Amino acid sequence: xxxxxxxxxxxxxxxxxxxxxxxxxxxxxxxxxxxxxxxxxxxxxxxxxxxxxxxxxxxxxxxxxxxxxxxxxxxxxxxxxxxxxxxxxxxxxxxxxxxxxxxxxxxxxxxxxxxxxxxxxxxxxxxxxxxxxxxxxxxxxxxxxxxxxxxxxxxxxxxxxxxxxxxxxxxxxxxxxxxxxxxxxxxxxxxxxxxxxxxxxxxxxxxxxxxxxxxxxxxxxxxxxxxxxxxxxxxxxxxxxxxxxxxxxxxxxxxxxxxxxxxxxxxxxxxx
Ligand code: UDP
Ligand code: MN
Numbered sequence: 001x002x003x004x005x006x007x008x009x010x011x012x013x014x015x016x017x018x019x020x021x022x023x024x025x026x027x028x029x030x031x032x033x034x035x036x037x038x039x040x041x042x043x044x045x046x047x048x049x050x051x052x053x054x055x056x057x058x059x060x061x062x063x064x065x066x067x068x069x070x071x072x073x074x075x076x077x078x079x080x081x082x083x084x085x086x087x088x089x090x091x092x093x094x095x096x097x098x099x100x101x102x103x104x105x106x107x108x109x110x111x112x113x114x115x116x117x118x119x120x121x122x123x124x125x126x127x128x129x130x131x132x133x134x135x136x137x138x139x140x141x142x143x144x145x146x147x148x149x150x151x152x153x154x155x156x157x158x159x160x161x162x163x164x165x166x167x168x169x170x171x172x173x174x175x176x177x178x179x180x181x182x183x184x185x186x187x188x189x190x191x192x193x194x195x196x197x198x199x200x201x202x203x204x205x206x207x208x209x210x211x212x213x214x215x216x217x218x219x220x221x222x223x224x225x226x227x228x229x230x231x232x233x234x235x236x237x238x239x240x241x242x243x244x245x246x247x248x249x250x251x252x253x254x255x256x257x258x259x260x261x262x263x264x265x266x267x268x269x270x271x272x
Contacts, residue, residue: 008108009112010112011095011112012108012109013044014096015041015095015111015115016046016092017041017045017098017100017106018046018085018098019033019045019046019101019104020081020099022049022050022073023049023051023053024071025102026055026056030047030102032257033102033256034059036260037105038060040264041106046064048081048084049066050069050071065088067084075184075185076181078186079180082153082176083171083177087173089164090164090165096120097164098158099153099157101153101231103233103254104229105229105256107224107229107263110208111228114206114208120160120161120162122162123160123163124204125158125159125203126159126203126209127205128152128155130211130213135148135192137183146197147197148197150189152211153191154211155210155229156211163201167195170198179193179194208229210229210230212232216231216240217240219243224263225263230256242255242258246258246259
């Protein structure tokens with residue numbers, strides 16, 4: 001017998017979830033997101049893109065935001081999108097801001113369980129680093145060394161409201177873009193720079209966040225329930241996907257459908 005009970009921690013209704021995408025990835029990446037984890041967090045999840053797309057606007061229940069940022073993969077365009085995500089979060093009344101990429105699977109109940117462990121009234125920057133040492137550069141202003149950690153955007157990260165409010169003078173209303181241009185680094189690195197270097201708050205490393213920078217095939221299925229995010233890379237020869245039974249590679253190239261049905265077999269579109 002199946003047990004159709006998934007515990008959704010109450011905190012989830014207080015989480016603002018943003019997903020970064022771009023015109024060219026709506027069909028190739030958003031489809032599987034909308035079929036899987038998005039269905040478990042429709043009300044609090046918003047998709048940030050760079051065009052008006054009536055088809056996906058409808059599919060997301062009007063949860064798509066056209067940032068009007070350029071659709072190039074330039075640093076400025078990506079910083080622009082993050083700045084719109086952040087400003088939109090601030091206008092919401094949610095206790096947490098969590099950012100993900102469109103090639104992430106988010107284990108929604110687990111995200112809630114983990115956030116329940118932290119007080120959103122305190123300053124929290126939760127995520128996972130992808131480099132072994134802090135990022136370092138020499139300041140052009142004063143020649144001093146700048147050194148800080150940042151959470152890889154491709155693995156997802158969360159900020160408490162308390163921290164987000166302290167970031168307002170640096171990050172709101174387009175100031176995020178200006179800082180990104182000044183230090184000439186991508187959006188997730190800019191985020192780390194603002195939080196760790198400018199505000200002096202530390203990243204808390206949460207092992208459950210995963211991006212496709214990690215080899216997905218080594219994640220043990222016994223631990224899937226405990227993980228918060230997963231990734232994939234199916235471009236070219238360097239295929240990096242979860243090792244999991246389920247749908248065929250043709251039906252499920254990213255393995256996210258199979259993962260979803262492994263975690264939540266009672267959910268559509270899982271075979272019964
Ligand atoms: N992305 C974007 N604009 C672009 C290219 C990518 O907004 O022109 C988004 C994409 O949808 C994804 C994130 O940026 O959410 C990272 O892109 P991708 O996975 O292609 O690259 P990665 O940095 O992971 O190698
Ligand atoms: Mn990616």
